[in-house]
Amino acid sequence: MLTEEEQQRFDIDGWVGPYSLLSAEEAHALAPLLQQAYDQTRGFFYPERETLATFYADGGSYYQDSPWFQSLHALSPQLLEVGKRPEIVERIASLLGDDVMLWATICFFQPPGGRLHWHTDNEFHHLQGVSVWMGAANTTPENALKIMPGSHRFPKRPEDYLCTGEETIFSMMEDERALEIARQWWPNADFVRPQIKDGEFIIFNGNLWHGSDNPSKQQRYAMGLRYSPPDQKVRIPMTPWEPTIWDPAQPPTVMVRGEDRYHINRRL
Numbered sequence: 001m002l003t004e005e006e007q008q009r010f011d012i013d014g015w016v017g018p019y020s021l022l023s024a025e026e027a028h029a030l031a032p033l034l035q036q037a038y039d040q041t042r043g044f045f046y047p048e049r050e051t052l053a054t055f056y057a058d059g060g061s062y063y064q065d066s067p068w069f070q071s072l073h074a075l076s077p078q079l080l081e082v083g084k085r086p087e088i089v090e091r092i093a094s095l096l097g098d099d100v101m102l103w104a105t106i107c108f109f110q111p112p113g114g115r116l117h118w119h120t121d122n123e124f125h126h127l128q129g130v131s132v133w134m135g136a137a138n139t140t141p142e143n144a145l146k147i148m149p150g151s152h153r154f155p156k157r158p159e160d161y162l163c164t165g166e167e168t169i170f171s172m173m174e175d176e177r178a179l180e181i182a183r184q185w186w187p188n189a190d191f192v193r194p195q196i197k198d199g200e201f202i203i204f205n206g207n208l209w210h211g212s213d214n215p216s217k218q219q220r221y222a223m224g225l226r227y228s229p230p231d232q233k234v235r236i237p238m239t240p241w242e243p244t245i246w247d248p249a250q251p252p253t254v255m256v257r258g259e260d261r262y263h264i265n266r267r268l
Contacts, residue, residue: 002094010095010203013149017202018194021087021134027199031137031221033079034107037072044069046240061249068236070226073105074252074268080105083225084256088132091203092227092257095130099258101265103234103251106224108133110143110214117172117211118148120157121226122237122244124206129228134201136221143214144196145222148178151209154185158209159241173211182209230260 006016022030042063047055055062073080082088083102092100104123110116121131133145161167161181171177175191182189191209194202204210206226214220228234236247252268260267 002091007094010205014152014208015147015149015194015202015204018196018200019087019091019202020200021082021085022199024198027135028137030079030082030223033076034072034136034221034223035109037075037079038069038107038109040067040075041069041071042066046238049239049245052238052245056248059248062238062247063236063249068251070104070106070224071251072107073102073254079223080254082134082223083254088201088225089256092130092132095203096128096227096229097258099230099260100227100256101230101232101253101260102225102227102256103129103253103265104224104226106226108212108222108224110212110220112214112217112219115173115211115213117169118158118178118209119172119211120159120209121206122159122240123226123234125157125242126244127228127232127234129206129226129232131204131206132201132225132227133196133204134223134225135196135198136223137198138216138218138220139196139198139222140216141193141195141197143212143216143220144193145202145210145212146175146191146193147204148182148189148191148209150186151182151189152205152207154182154209156185157207163241173213178209178211227256230255230265231262233264
């Protein structure tokens with residue numbers, strides 16, 4: 001379980017860690033499993049709104065023929081077992097309560113020179129929960145997730161600027177530009193790079209501003225996990241920012257601690 005001090009730090013900064021989970025060798029073995037599971041999905045992209053409108057006019061689900069890219073726990077027993085590990089789940093329970101539901105397992109691979117703009121996770125705009133980010137292969141503090149402590153309490157998110165056209169994905173890749181915007185709300189805003197290595201993880205609020213870049217010469221693999229209490233209804237967003245379009249299908253979830261007394265989510 002998290003200590004009282006760690007829980008307070010999570011509330012204030014929006015993240016805690018890193019914590020050890022796997023040896024480097026065990027973590028490296030996850031990388032091909034993450035890639036194999038991801039390759040069975042429709043991939044990490046958002047269709048055009050016009051495409052979705054046409055598709056949903058027939059009453060279908062965009063994911064009726066292949067899984068959501070965040071549902072890798074439904075495709076790999078080994079990845080599911082990682083998401084059920086007590087080293088993660090018991091700490092999560094300190095934040096969410098006795099009943100904990102796993103609803104997303106994600107492969108985060110980033111090629112050399114790759115960059116992911118500053119953002120928050122759209123799903124957490126609509127439900128309560130927390131995220132885990134764990135290094136799997138070729139993870140160093142220089143290419144791990146970078147986060148902006150306290151930004152989960154800012155009145156605006158990066159997506160608010162992107163959806164209005166005030167900023168672009170490319171401008172939000174620039175750390176200095178993201179800080180310039182953030183300092184409108186909090187003059188002392190800054191970002192940190194948690195000292196994560198392969199097999200280690202952090203827990204963070206999905207509404208925290210975060211991004212990543214990979215200055216190394218090796219492809220970096222990381223594993224994402226997302227958890228909520230079972231009274232939160234999980235849906236699949238089909239748009240990266242508001243207004244959100246939701247797919248009619250629900251993703252598979254797994255109770256990893258406690259019980260589900262609400263039965264509003266699809267169980268694996």
